[in-house]
Amino acid sequence: MDFIEYIKLISSDYTLRTITLGTAVLGGVTGMLGSFAVLRKQSLLGDAISHAALPGIAIAFLITGSKDTNVLLIGALISGLIGTFWIRGITSKTHLKSDTALGLILSVFFGFGMLLLTFIQKMPNANQAGLDKYLFGQAATLVESDVWLMTIVTGLCLFVLLLFWKEFKILLFDKDYALTLGFNTKFIDILITSFIVLAIVLGLQTVGVVLMSAMLLAPAAAARQWTNSLGLMVFIAAIFGASAGVFGTAISATQNNLSTGPVIVLVASVFVFFSFIFSPSRGLLFKQIRLIKNRNALELQKTLAFMYHIVEDHDDISHPHAIKILNNFQGFSRKGLRELEDKNYVKVAGDMWSLTSTGVAAATNLYNQNQKDD
Incomplete structure (x- = not known):
């Protein structure tokens, strides 16, 4: 399939249209939320959360015996939130820094998840096949309900961002000042982190555990090169993320034997590379x-x-x-x-x-x- 044929098929082919819309929405919401992770110097957060979600997927299957996407993603969400709060607990209750806590949770949860997946694969149950798709993603399994769920989450994310924009901005750049103003910084921090977890969990089906952190960070890192304004950075990151989803899907669809998730990540990396070189204010050129x-x-x-x-x-x-x-x-x-x-x-x-x-x-x-x- 060439690119012209792909453009024509988007309007008529259900699967292709669903995958394109799903990856575009996913790229937009992860770009927006990734901006906060990048500016808070929590670049490993996405990697830790995505890996922490893996045992939740396995445990949800072991409990229900079902491979229903919604059930597995609920398990991933619970596991991701547990991992996130463990990271917060380690940094607040011990003398360990956040990067150490992130690396610790990432390795422990991912190791436990791989152990559970190996156990499941050896079970005498014909229904266990296919869970490994969450490691690297399989965008072809997206259906219309998945796209609607991503769209609802994106709309909710936009609403919360607009509602708490001032609080997010102050917390991001001066936490002590936010405390003096009487803001509940703990609640605001948990709120933005929970949305990041939710966005990562939604992307596991498309991009997978291993590559999801790049989907969160790459658009934001590219957008940071073009502006010093938080609002503009969030907008540009969303555009970069959505564009990476659309172009990555197009390249994957027009070529044989190319997985959509890795191609999307590579396209996002091209945006980062281009921004690092050609950005007027920070570009190397x-x-x-x-x-x-x-x-x-x-x-x-x-x-x-x-x-x-x-x-x-x-x-x-x-x-x-x-x-x-x-x-x-x-x-x-x-x-x-x-x-x-x-x-x-x-x-x-x-x-x-x-x-x-x-x-x-x-x-x-x-x-x-x-x-x-x-």
Whole structure:
């Protein structure tokens, strides 16, 4: 299937339309909530929660014997919330830092989940096959009810964000100030963390336990490069996440033997890579351009400062001796000399160059300005 055929099939093919809408909604909500995890320096939170959800899926199957998606996701949600509160308990009751607690819960819960999955696979029950899809996701299993559930959660998330926007913002940047204002910071923190857990659990079916953290963090990390505004960052992250879902699904659908979840994560990673390089304010490319400009400006100032001292010691700037001293100066490049010539600070005759009256004035002004700054 080529890309044109894919576009035509979206409106007519139920499965393709459902998967595209589901991944777009999932990318949007994880992008929004991932912004708070990134800004709170809890990048491992998504990884820990997604891995902590795995034993919940296995236990839900062992209790009910059913592979109904809603039942398994409820188990994943309970397990994820337990893991989250254990992380909070470890950091508040012990001297361990949050990254240690996150790594501990991640490894313990994931190990326990893999143990349960191995146990289930060896059970004499033909219904146990397919639970391993939650490790890497299987977007093709999405149905319309799953999309509606994601949409409802996204709408609820938007409502809560708008309702508690001021509280979230203050807690994010100055927790102590939020306490002095009388805000219940514990409740606000639990609220945003619970929504992050819910969004991660919803994405397990599509992206899987192993890759879900990238779906949470990649859009937010990319959006952070483009703005310093929290509101704009949340919006851009949602756009990046939804776009990664749509484009990842399109690439997976138009190519053979490509899993949708990993492709979505790779597309999100491309957005991160692009943002890291081409962002006007933080991008590596523009940083390098600014560095070169600053270096050239410094070289120009250094040359002008040297010119001033030549002028100070020689009344006649056109004297051969003065010109010789200027040309022996090695603190400039040919490109810098051309820039000085363009500004009419120097004039070049063959291999020799000399200072103009405009250059003398500019050098004097620069020297006087440096004297004032000192």
